[in-house]
Amino acid sequence: EAGVTQSPTHLIKTRGQQATLRCSPISGHTSVYWYQQALGLGLQFLLWYDEGEERNRGNFPPRFSGRQFPNYSSELNVNALELEDSALYLCASRFRGSEIDTQYFGPGTRLTVL
Amino acid sequence: GEDVEQSLFLSVREGDSSVINCTYTDSSSTYLYWYKQEPGAGLQLLTYIFSNMDMKQDQRLTVLLNKKDKHLSLRIADTQTGDSAIYFCAESKRQTGANNLFFGTGTRLTVIP
Numbered sequence: 600e601a602g603v604t605q606s607p608t609h610l611i612k613t614r615g616q617q618a619t620l621r622c623s624p625i626s627g628h629t630s631v632y633w634y635q636q637a638l639g640l641g642l643q644f645l646l647w648y649d650e651g652e653e654r655n656r657g658n659f660p661p662r663f664s665g666r667q668f669p670n671y672s673s674e675l676n677v678n679a680l681e682l683e684d685s686a687l688y689l690c691a692s693r694f695r696g697s698e699i700d701t702q703y704f705g706p707g708t709r710l711t712v713l
Numbered sequence: 714g715e716d717v718e719q720s721l722f723l724s725v726r727e728g729d730s731s732v733i734n735c736t737y738t739d740s741s742s743t744y745l746y747w748y749k750q751e752p753g754a755g756l757q758l759l760t761y762i763f764s765n766m767d768m769k770q771d772q773r774l775t776v777l778l779n780k781k782d783k784h785l786s787l788r789i790a791d792t793q794t795g796d797s798a799i800y801f802c803a804e805s806k807r808q809t810g811a812n813n814l815f816f817g818t819g820t821r822l823t824v825i826p
Contacts (some may be wrong), residue, residue, distance in 0.1 A: 689756065691814075705755050706755040
């Protein structure tokens with residue numbers, strides 16, 4: 600069974616540009632989560648999508664947004680990029696009916712903002 | 714509260730046991746997890762424990778949960794160089810409806826050959 604996949608692996612942008620990151624969940628998983636792992640700041644929850652709807656967001660500005668498609672894949676968009684947006688962005692998926700809430704992570708997209 | 718705390722670094726010799734500790738503040742946590750992150754990679758789920766359990770063993774891994782003290786530990790027996798990685802503990806709180814995970818800062822385990 601394929602795991603969570605993310606693309607691209609690396610992304611280099613300049614300040615003010617927009618970045619789009621993509622995630623495909625494990626087959627059968629309907630929930631997708633996005634996390635930001637910035638150097639020295641650990642993992643911070645960004646967004647949670649389930650059944651095509653945004654269910655919860657972390658403490659991030661509105662320029663971080665995304666969506667979930669009918670096939671449950673997801674996009675994370677970051678507008679007006681700032682230097683401090685440089686981080687590893689991790690996507691995780693979960694089977695909504697799962698009793699144990701386990702999230703399975705993809706390999707991440709490393710975003711560098713110059 | 715949502716703070717999950719871990720010590721940042723741990724070094725052990727190959728063959729010794731490693732114990733990675735974690736404290737959390739929210740007693741409503743339902744599940745607690747340990748994830749492993751190797752350099753340049755995503756997070757790999759190692760094990761989890763339900764909050765009404767005290768201990769869980771899975772091959773070389775032993776998870777201990779002290780709910781009274783809100784303390785979670787991961788013991789790795791016979792630590793190998795391949796165990797060198799960052800280990801994150803995380804909690805989920807289904808009651809909030811959020812279902813997202815709250816992570817500790819991560820403990821970087823270095824195994825000395």
